[in-house]
Amino acid sequence: xxxxxNLDVMMAKRKISLNELSEKVDITPxxxxxxxxxxxxxxxxxxLEALCKELDCQPGDILEWRVEN
Amino acid sequence: xxxxxxxxxxxxxxxxxxxxxxxxxxxxxxxxVAGFKEGVKSVAKQHTGDETKESLPELYSFxxxxxxGSFTFPTPLKNLKTGKLVNAETNTFKIVLNTPVKLPxxxxxxxxxxxxxxxxxxxxxxxxxxxxxKLTRSIIQNVLFDxxxxxxxxxxxxxxxxxxxxxxxxxxxxxxxxxxxFSFEDYKIVHSLGVDYYLLLIGLITLLFAEIxxxxxxxxxxxxxxx
Numbered sequence: 359x360x361x362x363x364n365l366d367v368m369m370a371k372r373k374i375s376l377n378e379l380s381e382k383v384d385i386t387p388x389x390x391x392x393x394x395x396x397x398x399x400x401x402x403x404x405x406l407e408a409l410c411k412e413l414d415c416q417p418g419d420i421l422e423w424r425v426e427n
Numbered sequence: 428x429x430x431x432x433x434x435x436x437x438x439x440x441x442x443x444x445x446x447x448x449x450x451x452x453x454x455x456x457x458x459x460v461a462g463f464k465e466g467v468k469s470v471a472k473q474h475t476g477d478e479t480k481e482s483l484p485e486l487y488s489f490x491x492x493x494x495x496g497s498f499t500f501p502t503p504l505k506n507l508k509t510g511k512l513v514n515a516e517t518n519t520f521k522i523v524l525n526t527p528v529k530l531p532x533x534x535x536x537x538x539x540x541x542x543x544x545x546x547x548x549x550x551x552x553x554x555x556x557x558x559x560x561k562l563t564r565s566i567i568q569n570v571l572f573d574x575x576x577x578x579x580x581x582x583x584x585x586x587x588x589x590x591x592x593x594x595x596x597x598x599x600x601x602x603x604x605x606x607x608x609f610s611f612e613d614y615k616i617v618h619s620l621g622v623d624y625y626l627l628l629i630g631l632i633t634l635l636f637a638e639i640x641x642x643x644x645x646x647x648x649x650x651x652x653x654x
Contacts, residue, residue, distance in 0.1 A: 400653040402653060
């Protein structure tokens, strides 16, 4: 998919672990892992909002569009 | 598990078993018994030294239609309840002939293919219930939206359609053979599939259901991967 999820980059920048973030945004670690590894098909606005709030960033910092090869 | 789905599954299983049982009881067992008796008779003749060359009887089964048209009831039958004659009409004939009839080349070849196709029909008659059983068990175990189930339903659909094709072919061969051997006063031999036409509809509906399930499976997958 040409949409890249940069959640791992943001998590590294904020020095937060997957389990910690999953507790804060109330998402299971399994689902957050799916999102982090780019396996997710879609993301809810509520999830994006919670992630942006916890990571103190913009949606564009988490999601990125790249031209598909 | 959804109770309605469970009830439908159980009803489906029971009616399928009933259908198969009915076919076996009404068609397969009488045919087998008749064939077995003929075989025993033939062996007994050989043992007693009866050297009269008698070929095995040939069974013909085909559809007929009154020459004067449907619902004209050309055959008189005696009603034993009242002792009076009643007008009747039939749509199928089953005739047994002890004397062999020489068939034209193309019918003879088609008949060989038809006899070989009986093995394929038998294969599908065993294969389809196995797939139905696996599918029903899978649904009862609460695994409905699965790629394997989609494949199973698709296989059932294609198998039913192939079975329908084989039955059409066998019916055509039987009709052609009967037309070559018989000619009746009140009836004409016609090609008909009887209830086998339902197989075409069932096959197509099954394939349609498989496609619907495939789309549903994809939607569920997307739903599961929406975080």
